[in-house]
Amino acid sequence: MIYTQFPDLQWLRQQAEEGFSSQKAWGGHTLPVAGWPTVILNVKATNICRDNIRGPLSVFTNVxxxxxxxxxGKQVTVQGDYFFISNHDQRYTLEIDKDTPAETLNIHFGAYFAEQVFSTLKLHPEKIIDECFFTAPHHRIELYNKLYRRDNVFNRLATELKNNQGGKLYEEEKLYDLLIHLLRQNHEVDVIAHRIPVLKNSTKQEILKRLLIATDYIHSYYHQDITLEELAGVACLSKFHFLRLFKIAFQKTPHQFISEVKVQQAKTFLKRTGMEVSAIAKALGFDNTSSFSRMFYHQTGLYPSQYR
Known part of the structure; x- marks a missing residue:
């Protein structure tokens, strides 16, 4: 289901707390099963605060x-080429400022749909035929709460879902493909976690969580002059413990990480806008165009004008 308006907040809260046990969708439609339905919210809005909603596995992004x-336990700004993930039964708050209109493309995966997809990945093929099709198999996978950069695969699937011309079957195929793609990206974060030199898994996950808070901060404020003290502070780690763990986990320094984020954003500006190179440099936080061009050349082997 694609909605171009947000459902009534009080109605949604009550339905979410009850797990949609009434099997009623917004607008009075009857759902095939109880539980969170699959919903795509493609809404143009300003001055929105939808707070403390118990949700399903969800992707938050914007057109x-x-x-x-x-x-x-954290707040992120979802902008540009990014999306954020929340998990089943987590509470989320979505805000859009009154002075900055946005067009959302938030994808809420129905609990039954997501569990069915995850079950097919966990079961041996010979056991799949023994699963009752009408019984939700309660397989859930927790994805990392973090900002992810949108890649070509994500952008293609998001566009196909937004412009769906193929009906329910087409939508379910694209949602399946998107879930598989999210799992692949989540696996990349697992690889980062395995590099952290801690034996106790709970400690490793806590360190990873703190490092991801720092990378979310970078993705939100890459255009500012971020200091090592700032990053260590948001991660609640001492400065040099943070630096050591960051280098081990991401196999690059925070400065190198920020430079890569700036180059990716510069590529987006160069490909999708007509901004002058000097304006792009300013938007990325460079004092002058030449320092931006040198950094871009060092990362890509091309100057910005050549890349364009």
Whole structure:
């Protein structure tokens, strides 16, 4: 289901707390099963605060503008080529400022749909035929609460879902492909976690969580002059413990990480806008165009004008 308006907040909260046990969707439609339905919210809005909603596995992104999402004990700004993930039964808050309109493309995976997809990945093929099709198999996978950069695969699937011309079957195929793609990206974060030199898994996950808070901060404020003290502070680690762990986990320094983020954003500006190179340099936080061009050349082997 694609909605171009947000459902009534009080109605949604009550339905979410009850797990949609009434099997009623917004607008009075009857759902085939109880539980969170699959919903795509493609809404143009300003001055929105939808707070403390118990949700399903969800992807928060925007066609244009930016929004803020609070979930998992942190708040992130979702802008440009990024998306954020919340998990089943997590509470989230979505905000859009009154002065900055946004067009959302938030994808809420139905609990039954997501569990069915995850079950097919966990079961041996010979056992799949023994699963009752009408019984939700309660397989859930926790994805990392973090900002992810949108890649070509994500952008293609998001566009196909937004412009769905193929009906329910087409939508389910694209949602399946998107879930598989999210799992692949989540696996890349697992690889980062395995590099952290801690034996106790709970400690490793806590360190990873703190490092991801720092990378979310970078993705939100890469255009500012971020200091090592700032990053260590948001990660709640001492400065040099943070630096050591960051280098081990991401196999690059924070400065190198920030430079790569700036280059990716520069590529987006160069490909999708007509901004002058000097304006792009300013938007990325460079004092002058030449320093931006040198950094871009060092990362790509091309100057910005050549890349364009």
């Amino acid at each position: 244009s503008g930016k929004s803020r999402v609070t979930c998992g």
